[in-house]
Amino acid sequence: MQADTISSIPVSKVRLTIAGFVAFTFIGYFNIGLPLAVLPIFIHHQLGYSTMVAGIVISLQYLTTFLSRSYAGNIVDKKGPKPAVLLGMLGFMLSGILLFMAYGLKSNPALSLGLLIITRLMTGFSEGLVGASPINWALLAVGNQYTSKAISFNGVASYGALAVGAPLGVILQNAFGMGSIAILTVLLGALGLIYAKSKVALGGHNNAPRQSYLQVLKKVSPYGICLALGGLGFGTISTFITLYYSFLNWQGAVLSLSVFSILFVLGRVLFSRYIDIYGGMKTAIACLGLEAAGLFVLWQAPVPGVALLGSGIAGLGFSLVFPALGVEAVKRLPVANQGSALGNYGLFTDMSLGITGPLVGAIATHLGMQYIFPFCMVMAISGALMAMMIYIRRRPATLTAK
Template identity: 55%
Template sequence: MTVSLREVNKKILGYVSLTFLGYFTIGLSLATLPIFIHQILGFNTIIAGLVISVQYIATFLLRGYAGKIVDTKGPKVSVLRSMLFFALSGILLLFVFLFKSQPFISLGLLLITRLFTGIGEGLVGASPINWALLELGDEHAAKAISFNGIASYGALALGAPLGVLMVDHISYESLGLLTCAIGILGYLYSKSKTPFRVIAKKTSTVSFKRVLLTVAPFGTCLALGGLGFGSISTFMTLYYEHFNWQNGAACLTVFGAFFILTRLVFNKVIDQYGGLKVALVSLFVESLGLLVIALALHPLWTLVGAALTGLGFSLVFPALGVEAIKKVDQSQQGSALAAYGLFIDISLGVTGPLIGFVANNVGMTGIYPFSAIMVSIGFAVVGNLLYNQRPKLA
């Protein structure tokens, strides 16, 4: 039976809305935690970066496990567990803020909170994509990956400024309560959806390590591109504070808006031109955006830079992801997407302490020139992959 384009879009949106709920809980505290750690608790930028990065380390460690669950038990199990961890992280976040007068206790609770958030992210990750593909088929992979990215970064772009507004006009504690409520809502919504349990196939077992090595060239480029997003999401509010500018969270919103707009407008270019060509152009635009931020003398120009960075980074994940899953058998797609996703976790996990180190030793003004250089290296690596993919002359 042929499914209409409208029905395909509707079904994919139904699954990636779960991604939206998960990442919205992450976004709520994304712009507020660096300032909370640095200004309220009194710890330096390296500590702030390390604490934020605990989430991505936990996500990194859970990707393989999540991929195995998706390939054996189905994505619904993974998503349900993720929502429980998001709800638990909300409860812990409430206690983090309640103990803010005791910095070391608050910081310790925050480390556990970030760990639970990372577990939730690792479990939800690519699970909705696999859920959609189980129902609709692999021919919709590029669209499912793109829509999932719109959901995740759109959620971050909406959640971050909302979190700042809640802190300014209500309280820090309200973030914990809302995070818990969204986690419970996501759990109930996930439970209502059709499982599409995976039917075991008699195929040769391929280790996660082998799958990881197969997708590593594409994942490495993704990781380098992810540094641009990581530097904006983790340090932009502190960057604005350094220059006494207002509303640093707006950069994340602008980034997210252009990220989403790019995926909506250019949703067919990967199928038309191939993943590597699209990734090459995307990384060039992203590095240009970071350079604009680095040279900005007024907050308006940082918004322009954030827009270019969002426009550039938007198609990096799906472009390279489509190339990555072509390299594995259909029965290993869950593991392949999980392995590929590891590289963005590595990127975001390293970004916190690495950029914190740059800020602490070079100064805040060194953050975005450094990020632009790292993304440019990713551009060069993709160029090399594209060059090696060319048909050889006889």
């Protein structure tokens, strides 16, 4: 069955409708979160490779995410979100199979690492397909007036999934080994595939004039660069927090990632309305500043408890950066380019997370692990300053329009 819209959904059901679509995001990012805290330790301690190699392998995921975002955006604009989600779930199933093989060959470090590289690339491909497609599917169902709500819900699903998936992955690893993580990844991918097949296909066959890929990228890039600068903090916490705690001989690294994710989710749930009240740019500037403050606390933390506080502040600060800047970016493109706009905007998250591994890994290797968070703090401040410049430059045009 193909449909172009779902007519007149009551406001009371909007939240439930959006949640029904961003459930695909939850499944995808739950799969991403499961090995997140396990793989760096596995690569560094069990396979015997350096922290820089571990960071590069983890970050390889975002290379294919980067490449598949625009592909997913084109699928969404031309055929609708359903085919992209279906293909993404198949990819997660395959990544689980590859992860199982990599774990089974851990006695051969080179072969195991090679399979892990392929696993990360496949995971990234799947993330790129699932990343923005559920948002578009939800907007086709409820209408563009709920853009900020759909983006916020999607963020709650993604980081909520990471908050649950990362500690569960550690529990499974300690109890049953990494093979259990791989099996669960396959099962969840299959569940997502079955659920996606049951949903009504929306959108596609849009004959309205569309702007070129480069035109779309050019319009969203100022907002995307701000997002990328703020995203380095999250990328560093998610990739290096276990190694950072190990460096300081602390316990509870996974809890730090979970606190970041929980405060991120709470920020989206409790404060997303501020985007509509104060505007995307003002909200983004304030949030990037708060994230920088959290990274400062994390850097200066003398004990794990203070580090948890820093992670929470950073998570709360980063919570609204994506939707705040995303609303501003998407409104500058026609409806026919909405899928590509969100896909291209999401590229900057992938770019940020993709360079986190090698860049921050190099800082940790050559300068010391203690320098990774002050570096991220400076990047978040840079993002806030750039967002402020965009706001100041746009303000005269806004006043003239009034």
